[in-house]
Amino acid sequence: MSPVVHMMLFQCINFGKEILQEMDGFWQALGRAVGLIVGGDAELIGIVGLSLRVSLGAVAVACLIGLPLGAAVGAFRFPGRAAASVVLNALMGLPPVVVGLVVYLMLSAAGPFGVLGLLYTPAAMTIAQTILVAPIVAALTRQVVEDLDREYAEQFASLGVGPLRRLTALLWDARYALLTVALAGFGRAVAEVGAVMIVGGNIAHATRTMTTAIALETSKGNLELALALGVVLVAIAVAVTGAAMTLRASAARLAYA
Amino acid sequence: MPETALLSARGLAFEAGGGRPVDGVDIDVRAGASVAVMGANGAGKSLLLRLLHGLIAPAAGEVRWRGGPLDRAARRAQAMVFQRPVMLRRSVGANLRFALAARGIAGAERAARQEEAVERARLRGLAHRPARVLSAGEQQRLAVARALACAPELLLLDEPTASLDPASTQAVEALIREARESGVATVTVTHDAGQARRLADELVFLDAGRVAEAGSTAQVLDAPRSEPARAWLEGRLHVGAAR
Ligand SMILES: Nc1ncnc2c1ncn2[C@@H]1O[C@H](COP(=O)(O)OP(=O)(O)OP(=O)(O)O)[C@@H](O)[C@H]1O
Ligand SMILES: [Mg+2]
Numbered sequence: 001m002s003p004v005v006h007m008m009l010f011q012c013i014n015f016g017k018e019i020l021q022e023m024d025g026f027w028q029a030l031g032r033a034v035g036l037i038v039g040g041d042a043e044l045i046g047i048v049g050l051s052l053r054v055s056l057g058a059v060a061v062a063c064l065i066g067l068p069l070g071a072a073v074g075a076f077r078f079p080g081r082a083a084a085s086v087v088l089n090a091l092m093g094l095p096p097v098v099v100g101l102v103v104y105l106m107l108s109a110a111g112p113f114g115v116l117g118l119l120y121t122p123a124a125m126t127i128a129q130t131i132l133v134a135p136i137v138a139a140l141t142r143q144v145v146e147d148l149d150r151e152y153a154e155q156f157a158s159l160g161v162g163p164l165r166r167l168t169a170l171l172w173d174a175r176y177a178l179l180t181v182a183l184a185g186f187g188r189a190v191a192e193v194g195a196v197m198i199v200g201g202n203i204a205h206a207t208r209t210m211t212t213a214i215a216l217e218t219s220k221g222n223l224e225l226a227l228a229l230g231v232v233l234v235a236i237a238v239a240v241t242g243a244a245m246t247l248r249a250s251a252a253r254l255a256y257a
Numbered sequence: 258m259p260e261t262a263l264l265s266a267r268g269l270a271f272e273a274g275g276g277r278p279v280d281g282v283d284i285d286v287r288a289g290a291s292v293a294v295m296g297a298n299g300a301g302k303s304l305l306l307r308l309l310h311g312l313i314a315p316a317a318g319e320v321r322w323r324g325g326p327l328d329r330a331a332r333r334a335q336a337m338v339f340q341r342p343v344m345l346r347r348s349v350g351a352n353l354r355f356a357l358a359a360r361g362i363a364g365a366e367r368a369a370r371q372e373e374a375v376e377r378a379r380l381r382g383l384a385h386r387p388a389r390v391l392s393a394g395e396q397q398r399l400a401v402a403r404a405l406a407c408a409p410e411l412l413l414l415d416e417p418t419a420s421l422d423p424a425s426t427q428a429v430e431a432l433i434r435e436a437r438e439s440g441v442a443t444v445t446v447t448h449d450a451g452q453a454r455r456l457a458d459e460l461v462f463l464d465a466g467r468v469a470e471a472g473s474t475a476q477v478l479d480a481p482r483s484e485p486a487r488a489w490l491e492g493r494l495h496v497g498a499a500r
Contacts, residue, residue: 155343157312159359159407160333169355173346255389256346 025223033227044225048232051209054122054196055189058129059137063182066134070141071171075149076163088142091135096128100198103128107199120201125209128195133185140181144174176251180244187240191233263288263411263442264309264335268318271304271466277316279304280466286411286444291437293453293474294446296463297489302446303340305463306413309444310337333360336409340416340446342400344388349380349399352388356403370406377432378402394425401432405441412436414445418452430455450478450490462486 036044073084105111107119107127118124148170156166171178193211200207202216210229217226251257264286271279279301286292286309294302307313309320311327322331345352353371357363362370375384378398383391388399397417404412414433418426433456437443445456453460453474460474464485470477481487 152343152345154307154312154339156359158310158332158335158337158339159356160329161359165359169345254346254387256387 029223029227032224033231036224036228037231041225041228044228044232046205047208047210047213047229050122050207051190051211054125054209055129055186057126058133058189059182059186061126061130062133062137062185065130066137066185067141067171067178068167069134070138071145071167073138074142074145075167075170085139085142088135088139092139094132094135095194096132096192097194097198099131100128100195103131103195103199119199120203120207122200122207124199125196125207128199129189129192132192132195133189136185136188137181140184141171141174141178144177144181145170148174173256176247176256179247183240183244183247187237190236262286262321262324263290264320264322266309266318266320269305269308269315269320270317271301271308271313272316278466279308279315281318282308282463282466282468284309284461284468284471286442288410288442289437289440290442290459291457292442292444293457293460294444294463295448295450295453295460295489296469296485300463301466302463303415304466306337306415306444306446310335310413312337333407334409335411335413336404336407337413338397338400338404338415338417340419342396344391344396344399347388348385349375349388349391350384352399353403353406357406360407362407370408374402374406377405377435379428394421394428397421397425397429398432401429405432405436409441411442411444414443416446416448419448426452454478462489 070088073081073088103124104119106113107116107124108114109119118127152170152173156169161169191211193215196202196207196209197212197215200209200212202208202212208216210233214226214229214233217223217229248257262285264284266282266284269279269282269284270277278299282301282305284292284305294305296302304313308315311320311332320327322328322334325331345355347355350371353374354367357367357370375381378395378401380391380395380399380402383395388396391399401414401417412433417433418429421429430452433443433445437456443456445452447453447456457474460470460472460477461468462470462477462481462483462485464483469485470481470483477486478490481490
C-alpha cells in the first residue's frame, strides 16, 4: 500500500469517527429533547403556549379583516377591483422582518402609537403577525369567493339576492376552503420568526415564542430545548396539514368542495 | 303591444364575439301562457331566456314586463331553472330556505313553502342531504321546486329534463304542468317535440338567433312552414326511425 493511499484511508476513518461522534451528540440531544416534551417541561410549555396564543390571536383578527375584505373584492365589481386583487396578492409575500421593523417604528416610544406601551409585549407580536396573515387570508379568500361567485352569479341574480346576503352566502358556501385558508395563515404565523423577534424582543417568560427561542437556544448551544421546540413546531405543522387534508376530504364527500 | 302581455320582447338582440347569436327576436308571453322554445344547438335559446329574465343586457331591442321596465322587481316576479341547475353547498332544505329568504319570505310562511317544495320535488327523506350529492334527476326536480316555491308569475325553464331518465322526466313535467294549471306562465326550452306538445300551447322556433317560425305548438310541429323547422323535424324523425 502506497503511503498516499494509506494517508487517505486514515483520513477517511478519522472523518467517519467525527461524524459518528457528532451524530451521537445529536441523538443524545434529541433524546433529552423528547424527555423535555414527555416530562412536560414548564419552560417549554410556557413558550409553546405563548406561541399558540399569539399566532391564534393573529389568525383570528386576520380572518375578521381578511374574510370580508377578500370576499368583497372577489364578489363585487367596482373601479380599481383588479388593482385591489394585485395589491392583496403582492401583500401576501410581505417579508416578516420588514413588517416587524414597521410595527416596531409604530410602537416604539417615539412612534405614533408609542404611548400605548405595546412594544415587547405579546400584543405587539399579535399585531405584527396579523399584518402578515391578513393579506394571505384576504388574497386566498378573494380567489375562492371569485371562483364560487362565477358559479353562483346567475342563480343569485335570478333570485334577486341582495349584496349583503350574497357576501355572507359566498363566505358560508366556501367555508371548507376558507378553513383551509385560515390554517394556511396559522401555519405562516406560527413558523414566522423575524417579525416577532423584532417587536417581541424574545424576552424569557414574556415574549419568547417557539421560533425565537429556537434561534436563541441554538446560538447558545442549548440544543435540547431548541430541538424540543423544533419537534413541537414540526408536529404542529403536520397537524395543520392533516387538518387541512381531513377538511378537504370531508368537503369532497359532502360535495361541498 | 297586447294589453294582456305579461312579458313582451321587441327586436331583441345580443352581441358576442363580433356576431349576434340573438338577433331581432319578438316574443310575447301572456299571463298564464305556455310557450315552448325550440331550435338546434347554438340557435340562441339559452341566451334568449337570459335576456327575457334580465340576466344579460340586450344590444338592441327591449324586454317589457307588464308594459314596464324589466327591473329587479320584475325579475322577482319570475323564476328561472338553468340548463345546469345551480345548487348551493348546503342541504336540500337549506337550498330552498335560501331562495325563499332571498325573495323576502321568512318565518312560518317560509317553513310551510319549504315543506311543500320538498313534497313536490318528492325529496322527502332527503331534505337534510347535501343538495350536490343528489342525482342529476333529483337536482333538477329540486331546481324546479325551488323556482316554484318563489311563487313566480312566469317560470323560465332551460331544458329542464335534458339527461333525465323517463321517470324523472315525467316527474319534472308533472311539476311544470301543475304550475301551469295554477296559472303560472311558462317558457320551456326543449329539444323534445313530444315535451313541447305536452307542456306548451305555443311554440317559438329559433334558427341562428332569429325566430324562424312561431305559432301554436300543434301547427308548428305538424305543419311547419319554415325551412329550418321542417329540416329540424325531419332530422328528428330520421333519428327516431334509425333507433
Ligand atoms: N357569452 C358569450 N360569448 C360569445 N358567444 C356566446 C356567448 N354565449 C353564447 N354564445 C354563443 O351564442 C350561441 C347561442 O348560444 P345558446 O347558449 O343560447 O345556444 P342554445 O340554443 O341554448 O344551444 P343548446 O341547445 O346547445 O343549449 C352559441 O353559438 C354560443 O356559442
Ligand atoms: Mg342552451
